[in-house]
Amino acid sequence: MSATRSPANGTTNPVTHAVQLARETLPPMHPAGRPFVLGGAAATLLLRRLSKPLGALAGLATVATAAFFREPRRVPPARSGLALAAADGLVSLIEEATPPPELGLPAEPRMRVSIFLSVFDVHVQRVPATGVIQRIAYRPGKFLSADLDKASDDNERNSVLLRTEDGHDLVVVQIAGLVARRIVCQASEGEAVAAGATYGLIRFGSRVDLYLPPGSEVLVSKGQRTIGGETPIAELPAVSDSKG
Known part of the structure; x- marks a missing residue:
């Protein structure tokens, strides 16, 4: 039985499916962006303790930073020249x-x-x-x-x-x-x-x-x-x- 299936009814586990879907649809991130995103995530957690609106803004900024450093997969033409x-x-x-x-x-x-x-x-x-x-x-x-x-x-x-x-x-x-x-x-x-x-x-x-x-x-x-x-x-x- 597949690990993504529920043993009770054989349906796909929603959490596992969501993770798999994210991996298939969200582009990878360039390594140069990881320090910025990790820093933004840490700032988001700290600001959220002080103010939920500030934490939300910091979270949006972190998501935007991750999007900037995206490195989508590309398939070059098979033709040479x-x-x-x-x-x-x-x-x-x-x-x-x-x-x-x-x-x-x-x-x-x-x-x-x-x-x-x-x-x-x-x-x-x-x-x-x-x-x-x-x-x-x-x-x-x-x-x-x-x-x-x-x-x-x-x-x-x-x-x-x-x-x-x-x-x-x-x-x-x-x-x-x-x-x-x-x-x-x-x-x-x-x-x-x-x-x-x-x-x-x-x-x-x-x-x-x-x-x-x-x-x-x-x-x-x-x-x-x-x-x-x-x-x-x-x-x-x-x-x-x-x-x-």
Whole structure:
């Protein structure tokens, strides 16, 4: 007999069913959020002893914090030759720009797709394609609103150079925003990564830039919403084209 069944009548135990349903429907939380949520839970318990309304507010804030750090499971397209969205959000810019100089790439413009993340979006960043991390470069800077054009140049950022299985160079840049004050990057140089895997996090409102190799065909439009690790941003050039 299943452990989730009542021995008396064979029906599903309501508590066990609720726990199972929560696990299936609520997204996991990124480890970086656990200290904040645990702190919020402790504050909620303390405030509840002093004032039930204050305890309720603290509880709501703790739930909102847990929601911010959510890390939903994503399934990348089975098709190869794509650069996927590195984040959930809104495509705010599609233009040619020079990659961050700290990566040591040639100072030549390439197509850049910028995704703006509001405080309501999932804030983990995803690997845009399967490959190997070639270089990671952090640069301190300002905290301008992430939807401004100059945020890519002036704001605090963390840049990752990824070489795909086909030999293409993709650049993903985490950019802090007006509210965001902390960039987390879990990847390391020389690490093999898979498309759609989580590699970092930006806390509270931010932007992610994806620089594409020459010859890529952009598949999104300005104003379109993206799903990190699932939405195709561009079709990468064929191997023969890139070598030719």
